Amino acid sequence: MTDLYGLLPEEMEKLVMDMGYQRYRADQILLPLYYKFPKDISEIKQLPKTMREELIKAGYTIGSTKEIHQVVSKDGETMKLLLGLPDDNSVETVLMQYPSTKLFGIPRSTICVSTQIGCAMGCVFCATGQMGFETNLRAEHIVSQVIHFAEILQKRNQHVTNIVFMGMGEPMANYDEMIKAIRILTHPRGFGIGQRHITISTIGITSGIDKLAEEDLQIGLAISLHAPNDKLRKKLVPTAGPNSVQEIIDAGRRYFKKTGRRVTFEYALMEGVNDSIETAMELANLLKGNGSHVNLIPINPTAGDFKRPSTGRVLKFEQILVDAGINCTVRVEKGTEISAACGQLRTDMMN
Incomplete structure (x- = not known):
């Protein structure tokens, strides 16, 4: 079986020809796919019946994914879906909504997508x-x-505004399928979201970062740093190499250039592990002057x-970075109580 959502518009053209x-x-297939969300080819009435049958x-x-379960946060701003795949596996994906004055009363709706089931990176703080x-x-x-949430939002007269590859898995470890999905999602004849509204988060696979820089895509890059030195980072990210900190800093610089x-640079703060004043100062010295965001x-x-x-400790850590001239924000977490926030996705934990 071949899912039409896996075809680029150029591939769709080749198929029909x-x-x-x-x-x-x-285009008679692509338009309903991304704006009407049919559940079966027989529903694409623009096509001749014989073509649908063929x-x-x-x-x-x-x-090829079917909704198994849905859970919504108490404030109604975060929704997590458990989606079933044809091979009896399942994957989680999350919708996070934020009020936005720039969108004329329509909330900013960010989809956190997964690229893998599970993850081989082994981060000790990540479910x-x-x-x-x-x-x-x-x-x-x-x-x-993305399509599952796009249909839900359409019924609310809303739409997907952002996509982040921050769900289950390491995107760079599934590079080709990730890139194809991005090209489908950003293609003007596909889903049509702007490239600048997409961000990829990686634990720091430098070969993937360098490859991404050559794709001629204007997408954001977030690198999970979590520590300012290799010894501490190795404890948190067991798969990290001996010089991973400097290597990913350099890869980020190449990507920007x-x-x-x-x-x-994403930095998960853990009490008594990587949140001390000394660690903050070490991080500030590491990133000072490189123009990145933390x-x-x-x-x-x-x-x-x-x-x-x-x-108080979080704000103190942030202030040390800001005082060093580093652009820094504290993430506004959503969906923690439904295990939909950063680092919580795990298919056997669906609530």
Whole structure:
């Protein structure tokens, strides 16, 4: 079976022309796919009945992920879906909404998509990392996560405004399918979201960062740093190399130079582990003058035995960075109580 959500518009054109139909038939498939959200090829009434039957007979389908379960936060601003895949695996994806005056009363709606089931990076503070790696997702499974939420938002007269590759898995470890999904999602004849509204988060696979810089895509890059030195980072990220800190700093600098897109360094704050004044000063010295942004993330519950620092310690850490001239913010977490926040996604923990 081949899911039509896994085809680029150019591939859709080739498909219909190889079937003996005119090129414009591709748009008669693409338009409803990304604006009407049909559940079956038989629902695409723009196509001749014979063509629909031919597509079905040839093994084409729509939407290879099915919603298994849905949970919503108390404030109604965060929703987590558990989606089933054809191979009986399942994956989590999250919608986070924020009030926005720039969108004329419509909330900013960010979809946090997954690229893998589980993760091989083994970060000790991350629920996904602790479940181990199971499998990579195909492009259509990544795109379908966005489509599920796009349909939900459409019923509210809202739309997807941002996409972050910060869900389950390491995006750079599923590079080809991730890139294909991005090209489908940003293609003007596909989902059509602007490239600058997409951010990829990576633990710091430098080969992937350098490859991404050559893709001619204006997307954001977030690198999970979590420590200002290799000894501490190795404890938190067991798969990190002996010189990982400097290597990812250098990779971020190369990415900025090539794309002109500012790099964000993500830093999960853990009480008594990496939140001391001395550690903050070391981080400030490391990043001073490189033009990057630091996103501080107080650790979330269920992520191992680590505890979130007090608000005072978080603000003190932030102030040290700001005083050093480093652009820094503390992430506004959403969905913590439904295990939908950063580091909490794990398919056997669906609430």
